[in-house]
Amino acid sequence: MEKQMKRTKEILHEKLAGQPRTPLYSAEALASIRRTVDQWMNAVVRQTDRDNWHKTPHTVLGSDTPRELLYTPLSNPDLDYEQDLGNSGQAPFTRGIHANMYRGREFTMRQLTGFGSPEQTNERLRFMLDHGATGLNILFDLPTIQMYDSDDPFAVAQVGMSGVCVDSVEDMARLFKDVPLDEVTISIVTHYPSNTAILFPMFLALAEERGVPWEKLQGSVQNDITLEEVIRSGSEYIPPKDCFRIQCDNIEFIRRNVPRWNFITINGYNLREFGTSAVTEMAVAVSNGIGILDELVRRGYDVDATADRLAFFWSAANDFFEEIARIRAIRRLWYRIVKYRFNAQNPRAMLMRCHVQTSGVCLIQDEPRNNIIRSAYHALAAVLGGAQSLHVDSYDEAYSVPTEEAALLSLRTQQILQKETGVTDVADPLGGSFYVEALTRDIEARILDEVDEIERLGGYVKAIEDGEIYSKVASYFTEQQRLIERGEIALVGQNVYRSGAEGPAIDVFRYPEGVEEEQKARLQQLRLTRDSGKVRSALSALRDACLKGYNILPYSVACARARCTEGELFKVFKDAFGLWKPPALF
Amino acid sequence: MPLDCGNRPRSFDASQMIHKGHPIEKGERRDTKEMTKKIKVLLSKLGLDVHNRGIITVAKMLRNAGMEVVYLGNALPEEIVSVAIQEDVDVVGVSSLGGAHLSLGSLLLKEAEDKGLKDRVAFLMGGVFAPSDGERLQEIGFDGVFLPGATSEQIVSGIKNLV
Numbered sequence: 136m137e138k139q140m141k142r143t144k145e146i147l148h149e150k151l152a153g154q155p156r157t158p159l160y161s162a163e164a165l166a167s168i169r170r171t172v173d174q175w176m177n178a179v180v181r182q183t184d185r186d187n188w189h190k191t192p193h194t195v196l197g198s199d200t201p202r203e204l205l206y207t208p209l210s211n212p213d214l215d216y217e218q219d220l221g222n223s224g225q226a227p228f229t230r231g232i233h234a235n236m237y238r239g240r241e242f243t244m245r246q247l248t249g250f251g252s253p254e255q256t257n258e259r260l261r262f263m264l265d266h267g268a269t270g271l272n273i274l275f276d277l278p279t280i281q282m283y284d285s286d287d288p289f290a291v292a293q294v295g296m297s298g299v300c301v302d303s304v305e306d307m308a309r310l311f312k313d314v315p316l317d318e319v320t321i322s323i324v325t326h327y328p329s330n331t332a333i334l335f336p337m338f339l340a341l342a343e344e345r346g347v348p349w350e351k352l353q354g355s356v357q358n359d360i361t362l363e364e365v366i367r368s369g370s371e372y373i374p375p376k377d378c379f380r381i382q383c384d385n386i387e388f389i390r391r392n393v394p395r396w397n398f399i400t401i402n403g404y405n406l407r408e409f410g411t412s413a414v415t416e417m418a419v420a421v422s423n424g425i426g427i428l429d430e431l432v433r434r435g436y437d438v439d440a441t442a443d444r445l446a447f448f449w450s451a452a453n454d455f456f457e458e459i460a461r462i463r464a465i466r467r468l469w470y471r472i473v474k475y476r477f478n479a480q481n482p483r484a485m486l487m488r489c490h491v492q493t494s495g496v497c498l499i500q501d502e503p504r505n506n507i508i509r510s511a512y513h514a515l516a517a518v519l520g521g522a523q524s525l526h527v528d529s530y531d532e533a534y535s536v537p538t539e540e541a542a543l544l545s546l547r548t549q550q551i552l553q554k555e556t557g558v559t560d561v562a563d564p565l566g567g568s569f570y571v572e573a574l575t576r577d578i579e580a581r582i583l584d585e586v587d588e589i590e591r592l593g594g595y596v597k598a599i600e601d602g603e604i605y606s607k608v609a610s611y612f613t614e615q616q617r618l619i620e621r622g623e624i625a626l627v628g629q630n631v632y633r634s635g636a637e638g639p640a641i642d643v644f645r646y647p648e649g650v651e652e653e654q655k656a657r658l659q660q661l662r663l664t665r666d667s668g669k670v671r672s673a674l675s676a677l678r679d680a681c682l683k684g685y686n687i688l689p690y691s692v693a694c695a696r697a698r699c700t701e702g703e704l705f706k707v708f709k710d711a712f713g714l715w716k717p718p719a720l721f
Numbered sequence: 722m723p724l725d726c727g728n729r730p731r732s733f734d735a736s737q738m739i740h741k742g743h744p745i746e747k748g749e750r751r752d753t754k755e756m757t758k759k760i761k762v763l764l765s766k767l768g769l770d771v772h773n774r775g776i777i778t779v780a781k782m783l784r785n786a787g788m789e790v791v792y793l794g795n796a797l798p799e800e801i802v803s804v805a806i807q808e809d810v811d812v813v814g815v816s817s818l819g820g821a822h823l824s825l826g827s828l829l830l831k832e833a834e835d836k837g838l839k840d841r842v843a844f845l846m847g848g849v850f851a852p853s854d855g856e857r858l859q860e861i862g863f864d865g866v867f868l869p870g871a872t873s874e875q876i877v878s879g880i881k882n883l884v
Contacts, residue, residue, distance in 0.1 A: 277768070277769040277770060277771065277819045277821075278769060280769075280771065281769045281771070283769070288797070289768070289769060289797065290769070291768070291797065291825070291828070292768070292821050292824035292825045292828060293768050293769055293770075293819065293820070293821045293824070293825065296819055296820035296821055296824075297819045297820045366771070367771050368766050368770065368771050368772065368773035368794065368795055369769065369771065369795055370769075370794070370795045370796075409772075409774055410774045499869075499870070500849075500852070500868055500869055500870060501870060533849065533869070534849065534850060534851045535820065535849075535850065535851065536820070609777060612774050612777075612778060613778060613781055616778050616782075616873075620872050620873060620874075626870075629870050643851040643853070643854075646820055719792075720773070720777045721777050721780040721781060721784075721790070721792045
């Protein structure tokens, strides 16, 4: 916020106020509609409905945005087709980022996969590809996510659980055995900037060893400070400012060297699932996005040439129309921010491209098969909102990672949407709906208000350091719990329509056994066979780069080539940056 | 109590902790405890599990119900037991949503038994796992198991009945 004296909200208000507007509805038409509505209100609508004209829906992860009983042109009298909507593929991109939307390119069916050893996950990956999955989405186990080696004391009894274990480039090779790296788009769910800077270089080193040029690789990493410093519960944290720097180092390096790779997936999803509203999820992600573009500009990059690889990741929860409206709203808001705050010219740099995952927190253990229905509605909302790729949660994820049967059912849910329902034939099918347009406007304004709050606090990194983001999240999820216990948020089968009967038995996925021992043996073997001199010098060069402010990625790629392990790199980060203690949530 | 999830010493020896859980005989709870004394609860995330929304919610819930809550953040069995002894708590509640509820859960109870804590303190587990695993956790010695649908009332009264 140094040079930027004006806050984003002020800039947008000024710029938008200066645009000529051509409202859809003439004053004459509005006056006539007003008469009809008044007449109807008095003659037909009951007093109690008039008194409760606005209703605030309470839903899991909802934003409590009030709704009218009926939406009419009067709800959004200034709506301007060109300024507010545009055609699909045209500014302000409310109606979608491509002119032909799903006719041109189907949404990518990208189901998360990861458990056990690299070989076991590889088998599941190939099963999903054989059944029509069009992208891969790799999830790591807790020690890998938290950056400990499988033989670290912290990893005890957790190796290969809720994701796949990867300690070095050798495991990366096992994980992608027989997967053509230059043909499939691969999302590597690295979560944090720190582990992106460790794991993605292993992937790059693997590509190199297979003779696949980096220019041909397509996919994405997450690389999001929010995940590392706000959402994560862990034992050791590096300071937010260093984490933000690594996030930007990753972006810079990938932009220059792996041009078709999405260098960040600004992650709203996990913050939302941690417990925050439909609006805060997007406000936080946008604030991080603004911080990133500021930093890239500071490093001398042109927004037009960098922002085009920025991607977002959203959750789709229970309030159906809110989910649709907010994806449309954020597309418009992001366009406006990149155009007006950063003065971008390249339309591609202004696109809010996104992956959507259906909400896991909305899934309920009672009567688990109901979750199939929930996730299908979430998925439909994402498609009606114009998402680029989709993961549908499996009904048994209320218990564990999905069984093969449940994972296939999720893929089928997507295929049914795509092939049977016809919802992908028309771009932005709900555009122009009085309701959806008014809600899109309301949610855009609310997101911008929360972005403004964060900027008033001194920007995103500062808001993390000061604990402001934490306390916002903690008060939201405490309130959600209260609303659920009071029955104000209804959960079918849990707090309403509770059958009490034993639900049908479902198969629950069991983690394969013996992975920890196997992985430890491999690590021991690796440490014996690699060139320890090369390892030492690669790690020491990385440490130097951390301390001297160089971009660390070339050095971590060298570490990956030298067969350094994940834990060894994390140790370098901890030594170089020191540890940070996050503010208490309780 | 402050949240401690900064740089803590990592002093345990994992090789001593590889152990399969088995049913543990329940001993007598402290009957000298005065009814008026606040119930003291130690809460912790078990191992590296990243999901802490549930346990923070429970921590606030218990504090609102008049209990004294010590929140340890992420910790392994040895540290949990050692802090439980040091803080002289009545209840240890751990949270696991990452799949390690049985593997780390049994290590926790083994450690508690080795340090003579199992008979004096109630051990609770909350998190995401199959209901059959909830039964299994009770078989290996957890005094209470809470799944995601558990309400404040169920958790608070469950704890009051145990101490």
